[in-house]
Amino acid sequence: xxxxxxxxxxxxxxxxxxxxxxxxxxxxxxxxxxxxxxxxxxxxxxxxxxxxxxxxxxxxxxxxxxxxxxxxxxxxxxxxxxxxxxxxxxxxxxxxxxxxxxxxxxxxxxxxxxxxxxxxxxxxxxxxxxxxxxxxxxxxxxxxxxxxxxxxxxxxxxxxxxxxxxxxxxxxxxxxxxxxxxxxxxxxxxxxxxxxxxxxxxxxxxxxxxxxxxxxxxxxxxxxxxxxxxxxxxxxxxxxxxxxxxxxxxxxxxxxxxx
Amino acid sequence: xxxxxxxxxxxxxxxxxxxxxxxxxxxxxxxxxxxxxxxxxxxxxxxxxxxxxxxxxxxxxxxxxxxxxxxxxxxxxxxxxxxxxxxxxxxxxxxxxxxxxxxxxxxxxxxxxxxxxxxxxxxxxxxxxxxxxxxxxxxxxxxxxxxxxxxxxxxxxxxxxxxxxxxxxxxxxxxxxxxxxxxxxxxxxxxxxxxxxxxxxxxxxxxxxxxxxxxxxxxxxxxxxxxxxxxxxxxxxxxxxxxxxxxxxxxxxxxxxxx
Amino acid sequence: xxxxxxxxxxxxxxxxxxxxxxxxxxxxxxxxxxxxxxxxxxxxxxxxxxxxxxxxxxxxxxxxxxxxxxxxxxxxxxxxxxxxxxxxxxxxxxxxxxxxxxxxxxxxxxxxxxxxxxxxxxxxxxxxxxxxxxxxxxxxxxxxxxxxxxxxxxxxxxxxxxxxxxxxxxxxxxxxxxxxxxxxxxxxxxxxxxxxxxxxxxxxxxxxxxxxxxxxxxxxxxxxxxxxxxxxxxxxxxxxxxxxxxxxxxxxxxxxxxx
Numbered sequence: 001x002x003x004x005x006x007x008x009x010x011x012x013x014x015x016x017x018x019x020x021x022x023x024x025x026x027x028x029x030x031x032x033x034x035x036x037x038x039x040x041x042x043x044x045x046x047x048x049x050x051x052x053x054x055x056x057x058x059x060x061x062x063x064x065x066x067x068x069x070x071x072x073x074x075x076x077x078x079x080x081x082x083x084x085x086x087x088x089x090x091x092x093x094x095x096x097x098x099x100x101x102x103x104x105x106x107x108x109x110x111x112x113x114x115x116x117x118x119x120x121x122x123x124x125x126x127x128x129x130x131x132x133x134x135x136x137x138x139x140x141x142x143x144x145x146x147x148x149x150x151x152x153x154x155x156x157x158x159x160x161x162x163x164x165x166x167x168x169x170x171x172x173x174x175x176x177x178x179x180x181x182x183x184x185x186x187x188x189x190x191x192x193x194x195x196x197x198x199x200x201x202x203x204x205x206x207x208x209x210x211x212x213x214x215x216x217x218x219x220x221x222x223x224x225x226x227x228x229x230x231x232x233x234x235x236x237x238x239x240x241x242x243x244x245x246x247x248x249x250x251x252x253x254x255x256x257x258x259x
Numbered sequence: 260x261x262x263x264x265x266x267x268x269x270x271x272x273x274x275x276x277x278x279x280x281x282x283x284x285x286x287x288x289x290x291x292x293x294x295x296x297x298x299x300x301x302x303x304x305x306x307x308x309x310x311x312x313x314x315x316x317x318x319x320x321x322x323x324x325x326x327x328x329x330x331x332x333x334x335x336x337x338x339x340x341x342x343x344x345x346x347x348x349x350x351x352x353x354x355x356x357x358x359x360x361x362x363x364x365x366x367x368x369x370x371x372x373x374x375x376x377x378x379x380x381x382x383x384x385x386x387x388x389x390x391x392x393x394x395x396x397x398x399x400x401x402x403x404x405x406x407x408x409x410x411x412x413x414x415x416x417x418x419x420x421x422x423x424x425x426x427x428x429x430x431x432x433x434x435x436x437x438x439x440x441x442x443x444x445x446x447x448x449x450x451x452x453x454x455x456x457x458x459x460x461x462x463x464x465x466x467x468x469x470x471x472x473x474x475x476x477x478x479x480x481x482x483x484x485x486x487x488x489x490x491x492x493x494x495x496x497x498x499x500x501x502x503x504x505x506x507x508x509x510x511x512x513x514x515x516x517x518x
Numbered sequence: 519x520x521x522x523x524x525x526x527x528x529x530x531x532x533x534x535x536x537x538x539x540x541x542x543x544x545x546x547x548x549x550x551x552x553x554x555x556x557x558x559x560x561x562x563x564x565x566x567x568x569x570x571x572x573x574x575x576x577x578x579x580x581x582x583x584x585x586x587x588x589x590x591x592x593x594x595x596x597x598x599x600x601x602x603x604x605x606x607x608x609x610x611x612x613x614x615x616x617x618x619x620x621x622x623x624x625x626x627x628x629x630x631x632x633x634x635x636x637x638x639x640x641x642x643x644x645x646x647x648x649x650x651x652x653x654x655x656x657x658x659x660x661x662x663x664x665x666x667x668x669x670x671x672x673x674x675x676x677x678x679x680x681x682x683x684x685x686x687x688x689x690x691x692x693x694x695x696x697x698x699x700x701x702x703x704x705x706x707x708x709x710x711x712x713x714x715x716x717x718x719x720x721x722x723x724x725x726x727x728x729x730x731x732x733x734x735x736x737x738x739x740x741x742x743x744x745x746x747x748x749x750x751x752x753x754x755x756x757x758x759x760x761x762x763x764x765x766x767x768x769x770x771x772x773x774x775x776x777x
Contacts, residue, residue, distance in 0.1 A: 141753050
């Protein structure tokens with residue numbers, strides 16, 4: 001039974017909660033491991049339409065890794081490599097999740113919390129949210145697997161600013177930096193996430209999965225082969241396309257079934 | 260004779276008009292083919308200084324592919340691959356056009372319309388323009404060749420938002436997302452495009468062609484060879500450089516001849 | 519003795535000044551060479567914590583290459599290749615500087631001046647600063663090594679706009695384009711740079727160097743090897759990590775020593 005990550009399902013929408021509210025959802029090795037397991041389980045589940053990742057409560061998404069673990073789990077390079085392998089597996093599970101993932105960000109979203117959010121597809125936060133990666137104050141660095149999603153999201157220039165200066169900054173600056181998708185008043189974050197998830201799940205699930213996979217593929221340096229290009233037309237042989245087309249002509253909402 | 264794409268020339272400036280105003284310039288297979296032919300013809304023409312791409316009328320740039328064609332031209336994967344090949348050739352012709360291309364966007368710029376605009380060098384629109392890719396509502400996807408220019412323009416994060424959520428949104432949001440170059444009042448779009456084209460054609464045509472080619476090349480993963488790097492200095496042996504230099508010293512406007 | 523680049527040191531902070539104020543700090547072949555030498559010397563110096571690059575005076579960072587040199591140094595391709603080699607070496611020295619580099623931008627930042635600024639890690643300018651690359655008016659182009667940092671900073675779409683249109687534009691537009699990190703009132707540029715440098719040098723120097731190196735590495739197309747990934751955990755065996763951790767627990771400022 002997971003202790004630190006709560007997983008709830010409401011029809012096709014899964015909510016994954018980083019669940020250490022007494023510590024503002026600071027991340028620990030078992031929490032990272034449970035988060036990876038939850039994401040892999042959801043990714044494999046064909047009935048999932050959208051995943052929401054959030055922190056427990058409304059004070060914090062996550063402030064990053066729990067400092068209290070350093071003494072026992074990350075006291076030197078050898079330990080840190082093992083800890084880093086757990087983080088890497090989880091970051092990979094987030095990146096490779098087949099379904100759309102929305103980060104619901106209340107409050108603090110810093111360090112490892114921002115790494116998790118960076119790997120979600122959309123990031124919705126409140127006006128009072130705070131962002132940053134002040135890891136340089138501990139004498140530590142983000143590893144390649146933590147850093148690459150941030151660079152992909154905001155570009156190398158802004159990534160350098162965030163890491164070298166180490167400031168913690170507000171939601172409007174995060175929006176201007178391209179770090180979040182949307183900022184709303186604090187008391188409307190949950191409602192905006194709900195409406196966004198609704199827009200996502202009204203679309204064809206296979207189209208969402210393909211779009212995510214294609215955008216990941218485009219970022220790899222190898223050229224797209226003709227065979228890969230042909231898979232882009234598989235959608236025309238799906239039942240969902242026939243449903244979408246019929247619904248469009250009939251001016252009704254389509255009922256997609258991921259078929 | 261092209262039926263669906265109108266091509267006009269005014270000295271070195273060519274205007275390519277998506278010309279199905281009764282359908283808001285919805286795209287069809289013959290229109291895609293004619294657009295590709297027009298772009299290849301203009302690209303090969305050394306007398307061209309700038310190309311403007313626009314939709315007929317001021318209601319719409321283009322709302323994307325015409326749904327009425329799906330029954331006969333895109334009813335299954337095999338048909339869609341053939342249709343997709345026509346789109347791919349045209350998108351490639353847009354991308355490889357040697358001359359600067361400005362998208363003059365009035366009104367709707369959605370789906371395939373946005374794909375065309377994404378491959379122009381500058382995008383100028385009015386305050387009431389609308390953007391988006393709601394293809395997920397039909398159960399369909401953008402293929403790699405449609406998607407890559409969007410990802411190059413706005414990055415993978417915003418591309419995921421646009422495709423997964425499928426919202427149609429306004430000009431100011433498009434500007435904030437980096438999807439358009441400039442937003443002006445609706446009744447000033449044509450004038451702003453005219454002034455922009457003027458700024459472009461006052462520059463040396465060879466410099467424009469080289470800059471376009473170099474920026475395309477930089478996005479490829481292969482390292483730039485020394486031989487390629489040396490071509491960057493060919494400009495110093497052109498007549499236009501001598502003209503530009505003399506004009507600068509004489510404080511007059513240069514008269515470039517693409518030589 | 520350098521003539522055109524002034525190098526000052528104040529503890530770990532080095533200030534490099536493009537020093538031709540009578541010419542608004544226009545760049546010449548010897549200035550480029552001296553700038554490269556200064557950057558390489560500072561990069562090799564383990565006592566450096568941060569470098570500030572600025573122009574002499576408060577009218578101009580730099581307007582780019584001095585036109586007066588064209589007659590003798592860049593009159594044809596062969597000369598321009600030799601000149602370009604000097605620029606290339608210096609741009610590379612800027613890019614490869616191990617320490618954080620902040621551009622302090624007063625006034626004009628155009629052409630080669632913008633190229634230098636693009637290779638700094640943060641760019642702070644005043645409200646009246648002006649940016650652009652109007653090189654097309656001379657019939658010339660940016661070479662691959664000048665262009666690549668601009669494309670990395672603002673993306674291919676905005677790079678095309680800047681080069682094809684050749685406009686010179688203001689600080690707020692530069693900020694919206696992602697060309698500068700921060701815009702402040704003209705009389706607060708020096709103070710904001712001072713505060714930014716302070717935030718940078720309060721962090722662990724090795725973390726800054728690693729972060730810079732990692733972000734550069736991520737932009738290369740080759741996949742990160744496991745051995746490279748393991749170097750990300752070297753920081754856990756540094757004295758500075760122990761200092762950072764102890765200081766965090768003691769709620770005091772850490773005193774890092776780059777060890």
